[in-house]
Amino acid sequence: MRHSFNQRFHNIVETEDLVFRYEGGGPSAAIFGLSVGIEKGSFTAVIGRNGSGKSTFARLINALLLPSDGTVVVGGYDTRDESTVWEVRRLAGMVFQNPDNQLVSSVVKDDIAFGPENLGLPRDEIVKRVDSSLKAVDMYEHRNMAPHLLSGGQKQRIAIAGVLAMEPEVVIFDEPTAMLDPKGRKEVIDLASELNEKGITIILITHFMEEALRADRVIILGNGALVMDGPPSEIFSKAEEIRKFGLKLPFVIELGEELRKRGLDIPRGIVDDEELAEAICRFL
Ligand SMILES: Nc1ncnc2c1ncn2[C@@H]1O[C@H](COP(=O)(O)OP(=O)(O)OP(=O)(O)O)[C@@H](O)[C@H]1O
Numbered sequence: 716m717r718h719s720f721n722q723r724f725h726n727i728v729e730t731e732d733l734v735f736r737y738e739g740g741g742p743s744a745a746i747f748g749l750s751v752g753i754e755k756g757s758f759t760a761v762i763g764r765n766g767s768g769k770s771t772f773a774r775l776i777n778a779l780l781l782p783s784d785g786t787v788v789v790g791g792y793d794t795r796d797e798s799t800v801w802e803v804r805r806l807a808g809m810v811f812q813n814p815d816n817q818l819v820s821s822v823v824k825d826d827i828a829f830g831p832e833n834l835g836l837p838r839d840e841i842v843k844r845v846d847s848s849l850k851a852v853d854m855y856e857h858r859n860m861a862p863h864l865l866s867g868g869q870k871q872r873i874a875i876a877g878v879l880a881m882e883p884e885v886v887i888f889d890e891p892t893a894m895l896d897p898k899g900r901k902e903v904i905d906l907a908s909e910l911n912e913k914g915i916t917i918i919l920i921t922h923f924m925e926e927a928l929r930a931d932r933v934i935i936l937g938n939g940a941l942v943m944d945g946p947p948s949e950i951f952s953k954a955e956e957i958r959k960f961g962l963k964l965p966f967v968i969e970l971g972e973e974l975r976k977r978g979l980d981i982p983r984g985i986v987d988d989e990e991l992a993e994a995i996c997r998f999l
């Protein structure tokens with residue numbers, strides 16, 4: 716199926732009948748028959764059990780992997796087109812689990828300059844981007860520090876600034892908080908929401924269901940295919956299905972369900988702590 720120019724740009728990322736098999740990866744494909752559009756400016760959480768294909772999906776968007784079959788189109792560019800692969804990687808930046816693996820320099824600001832330098836940008840443009848990216852992640856004051864002296868959450872914010880310096884349209888986070896303490900986790904997820912409010916498309920792969928609640932859309936992958944897709948309140952109201960896909964419910968929803976079992980008439984679809992607290996208070 717061909718898409719019009721407008722449709723393509725409505726969806727900043729679009730996959731169609733996407734299949735990906737790892738070499739020596741056995742008979743089953745890591746991604747199989749995945750057709751999904753990610754709307755420009757949206758915030759999508761991608762969840763699914765271990766091995767369901769989340770990281771593979773992320774790497775296919777960023778052209779680190781190329782489809783075995785089907786297509787991935789990012790910002791109008793087919794990721795298989797060699798002449799635009801660097802533009803695809805610039806448009807779709809990735810943030811990985813381990814911040815230490817993403818930092819390359821011994822001084823924070825040099826780390827941010829690394830990407831723009833590789834783009835061959837003029838010096839003053841590089842300086843401008845380094846400053847604005849560090850400010851966007853609230854790490855400007857730490858610009859002359861050594862990254863290894865920072866906390867995990869701060870390091871991850873530096874990694875995010877490095878991506879922002881490339882002026883991406885989409886930032887794909889692959890379990891960015893898995894190695895962080897609760898404070899670092901909050902810093903990174905709050906930042907993802909903030910970037911989304913500024914218009915950047917966010918794709919957040921996570922094992923933390925509380926983080927998925929921050930998105931405006933949740934996609935569940937199972938065996939490399941799309942098994943559920945909808946707003947968080949709708950997705951997490953289907954407790955049985957969620958469990959079937961090897962996932963837990965966010966605590967606020969779990970608690971709501973337990974209270975209903977005990978006879979309290981808590982409305983379904985509450986995904987927010989405060990809303991739940993108010994609903995409980997009405998019974999006291
Ligand atoms: N380099 C590889 N070579 C062969 N098979 C791979 C490779 N990387 C991943 N796979 C397989 O592809 C499937 C999807 O893996 P992927 O890493 O995308 O899943 P995931 O959802 O990110 O899992 P996790 O939650 O553990 O991060 C799994 O069956 C996995 O074993």
Ligand SMILES: [Mg+2]
Binds near residue numbers: 769770771
């Ligand atoms: Mg993964």
